[in-house]
Amino acid sequence: MDRDDQLRQGLADLADGAGWTDLQDRVLRASNRLAWRRRVMTSAAAVAVFAAVAVPVALTGQDRSDRGGPVAGPPPASSPSPSVSPPAGSPSATASATRSTPSGPPEETGCPVGAKTLFAALAGAYVGGVDIGQPTGVSSVVCYRRYATARPVPAVGATHILFGYQLPERRWIALNAGPKGMCGSFVLDGSTSARLPGC
């Protein structure tokens, strides 16, 4: 038995000390805690986005009405602006900046998808523990067959983020991140991963 085999044998022997425990109930409780934590973080992010968009819009409208007085024109802008960020999963206004290949009906593949939609999907997401910095957005979006990759802004080396389009909810979720090989654990076949940078 050579040294490597001896190490293998030693590790296997040592691993026998792990014992066995039924983790089913503990896993479900931990999963519920995770879901709750994500809901809280998503809600907090939504409130922050709303505050960041709605407050300036409301203040601008107030300013206009103060200056303009009772003249005919567009209605006061105190009502919510229709240009607020699109709902998750729908093609975004920034989709023109993305690169996508026709790979099926948009409602089934999620493509094309915009940077804003993918960035929204990052809120509170677990991306395999990979450092993606403190992104303020994403760029270089590439979308193909229910998967998309994008780079965090500001960039962290060659790190890309992998997103998946979830059915039937029709929403994008962040799956993993990494400089390369981040798609290996997921549902990607070779032809799909070949089209996505970072895979």
Next chain:
Amino acid sequence: MQPDLMTLDLPEVDLPVEGGVVPPDPDAEFATFVRARTGALLRTAYLLTGDRHLAEDLVQDALARTHRARRRLTSDGHLEAYTRTAMYHLHIRWWQRRKGHEVLPGELFEPRDPAGDHAARISLRISLHKALAQLNRRQRLVLVLRYFEDKSERETAELLSCSVGTVKSLASRALAKLRELAPELGDESTRKEV
């Protein structure tokens, strides 16, 4: 109650997929996966943490993340791959949070030894347990992936999101340190006996 240790060494399980096409209920599939693979996951986690309770916590957290993602993990192998990847990354993140407390506190559980030179194997196991505790988390992870999980250097690099060169370097340093801390590993008499 502790089950028979022989049952822990499970082979790679082919989870039942009815008809081979229609995906089964994700909840039922996940429950089957947890029952079948908890033992194997705990073995790896125990080598990474050196403590049974920490190993259970690590596997529990990794499985909880898999449970959240179960509906998009449509194939049996994906559940295992996702759980293991989560486990490896969580292991590194745990130790990043607990810097300065890297001494593995676990007591060495004594399994039954069916045959062979019991004393020599126990001695080697104790040395190995102590030596692994002296490695840093990445070195320990690389050793476990390469010599326990039998992953290739390329697979290990992909799992850890690093280069093959980094894996080689980590493994080389870990082995050198292991030989220094556990000379029994290179000892001829032990080799014959184990």
